[in-house]
Each structure stands twice: as C-alpha cells, then as structure tokens.
Amino acid sequence: MSKVRVLVGTHKGAFILTSDGKRDNWKVSGPHFAGWEIYHLKGSPADPNRIYVSQTSGWFGQTIQRSNDGGKSWEPVGNKFSYDGVPGTHQWYDGTPHPWGFKRVWHIEPSLVDPDQVYAGVEDAALFHSTDGGQSWSELSGLRQHDTGPHWQPGAGGMCLHTIILDPADPQRMYIAISAAGAFRSDDAGKTWKPINKGLVSNMMPNPTGEVGHCVHHIAAHPSRPGVLFMQKHWDVMRSDNAGDTWQEVSGNLPTDFGFCIDVHAHEPETLYVVPIKSDSEHFPLDGALKVFRSRTGGNEWEPLTKGLPQKDCYVNVLRDAMAVDSLDDCGVYFGTTGGQVYVSPDAGDNWSPIVRDLPAVLSVEVQTLA
C-alpha cells in the first residue's frame, strides 16, 4: 500500500511525519538537527530515500545534510557557497549599493532524474548547483550577473531565492523567484536568464510595472503543464499560460489576495490552493479564522475550505514553502503554520485535521508519496 512521508522544516529542527495512504494515523520522527533552523528539506524524485536538508544557524552558519535512507540517518555534505568571481553589489533597503554576501540556503530542489544533482536557492539571491550529491556547489552566476542584478533589493525577510521549478518536459528550462526581484526563466539549463514579470503590478514600487523589483512570494506549476505557472505575489494571485512571458491576475473573489504559499492539485492542473493572509504586516488569517481557498477553475473563482480548521482566535501564518500535495489517488494537501501545526486534508481540501499541533514554527513542508 502507498505511504506518505511529510518533511517538515521548523525554526528548531526537522520532523518527519509518516502514514499509510489513509493518512489518519501518523508517526512523528524528530527533532532532527534540534535547535537549528531548517529552512527546507526535500527528497529526490529519482530516489526518494535521498533527502537533502538546509540546516542553518545564526551562530554556526550553513550546513547541508544528506540522507540515503529516507531520513533514518544523515551525513553533513558540502557547505561552501562562494559566489562566482567578484560578487559586486545589489541595492540595500535604503537604495544604496550593498555587497552581495551569502547568508543561508532557503530552498533545495533535487533534480528530477539524478539523485546526485541538486540546486540550492540562497540569500543573498543566487542559484547554486551540485552534481556530486551536495559535496560541492558552484554558482550558476548568469542569474545574479543579469543586467538588472545591481538593482535587486531585499524584501523584509532578506533577499532570498526561494522558488526553483524544473521543467519536467524540457531539461533546459527552469524558473526561479526572488524576493524582491521577481521571477526569472532560463532556457539553457541556468546559463542565462530573463526576467518574466510582465503583467505583474506592484504599487509599492516607483514603477509598479518595472522589469524587476516585484515581491514574488511563491510559484507553483503542475508537472503535466510546465508552461502554466501560478504565483502568489506579495499582493495578487497571478497565472501565466506562456511560461511566464506574461501574467494575468486571478485573485478573483479572494477576501484578500495577500499570502505566501500556493500549490496545485496533483491530478487536476486547474485546481489551486492558497491561504489568504491579512496584511500590511499583520500576517495572520482574516478575522482569526484559518481558511484555505481552492479554485477549480485555474483562479478567479475561489471557495473557502474550513472543515477541521480553527475558525476563531487563530493568528498564525503559513509561509511560502509550507504547503505541499501528495500524489495519491485522492490528492492530499498539507500545510504548516508558524504556530507549529501541520494540517492534512486527505480529500483535496474538503476536510482537514492536524497531524501535529505543537511543533516549533513551521518554515517548510514537502511530501513524498512512496510506493
């Protein structure tokens, strides 16, 4: 029978939650790397027992851990992330030039076909690549050296490269997103990049439709339609049907179009999930009621999903990498909160229940569907 393994990164360690396909009886393993910030952990699609972890600390810096047995044991691998050449400067919050400096790995994206190949999105924004299972990392510096690089600015959380999407139909094509530079696409396996932000409107920018500067929070795509992208921008939910060349807003009837996470149903490429959050700066659910919104029409028409979720006195956030789906026949949807809950819906969002309630603040959630 199929199983699921949920990989949870928190402010104080990693947790692994496992269940059979019913998804009603869970085993919790952890904390792994107790006390460290685990921004992200993700398994290789080519070998689910290979898992990579970004483990960081304000005291001790960055470490990357790797498992070859599905998270039972770990080994530290390479943690040297050196920018290619002379790094130069980007813009600081006050508009002055600021030297590029590595801080941490926000997102790890294993190759779709090779367990030893893996990408890392880092702060200050850059993309790194390893072909030896994470032992050594080299920068794909064409991204950071794009003409617009000196004009990129950090968002409130730092200038992070937080989203990496590999096109399953075209190994040359990949997408990344940076807060707050925007989205970029490469059609040559990461050598060169172009901003793909046409159609985004960010009123906090001097030029709201600028080529870069947009605070993209997350992007999701369905594997069967790699040219169709869905974006949760700081404000606005957007979609693109041409690989990011142009975007249109699909916020529709959402009660607020601010949020962090977005994901797509495993078997219905036009079914989307977001968690609307109140902003400016409050960053908790509207009226203290935690609601996932689902669109079955690729956006614009949204329905609230509340069954099993707290509908009063709830003031948590759901961060950008903290939602995921499994690929069982009845698609499971998962998300983690800054209050330490990880929720599961085994029926595509109709019903929810907490797997765990009291973890440290959740930074990321990934799901592996295992045979």
Place this chain on the structure above:
Amino acid sequence: MPHVETKSIRVILPYHLRNLAQTGEEVTLAISPPITVRTVLDAIESRYPMLRGTIRDHDSLKRRPFLRFFACAEDLSHNSPDDPLPESVASGREPLLIIGAIAGGSR
C-alpha cells in the same frame, strides 16, 4: 630534517558543533608548534571537515560573529589568529574554549 614535537591541545566545542561532528565535549588534537588559534582551527577542520565554515568563514577565515575563543579566563577572540596561545593551553593543561555567544532572542 629536524624532528618537530607535536603538542596535545585540548579544545572544548559548543554543544551544536559537538552534535554536528558527532564527538564529545572535549577533543584533543596533536598539533605542531606554533600553537595558535589558526593552527588549532586548521587541525579541527582537518579532523572534522563538517565543521569547516561553522567556526570561521570558508574564504576569509574570519571568526563567525557569534562565536568567541576563551582560554585561561581570558577572551582571546579579538587577538590575531596567529598570536601564540597561552602556555597552559600549548602544554595541554588548559583547554581552548570555543563558545557560542549567549544571544537569547525571539527564536
């Protein structure tokens, strides 16, 4: 070639680095003089490669800001990494302490 005698140097690692290196609180390293912060860290990183970058920067070799080096009740953090360590550390009577700064915060 003249014989250079190595010294047994004791180092106390902070809790999280012990876990990362899967070692005990105190490690003992055989180091040829001079006995300095630099030669001690070189020896630690050689024996425990997973600690590279966690105590000092990979490239600049500067001490990470929230770590301190103590020995013999003195803070040596701001000394040159090439200064000789106190005789009692070089002779193995006292350990070099690598300390994570107390920085209680929101997390």
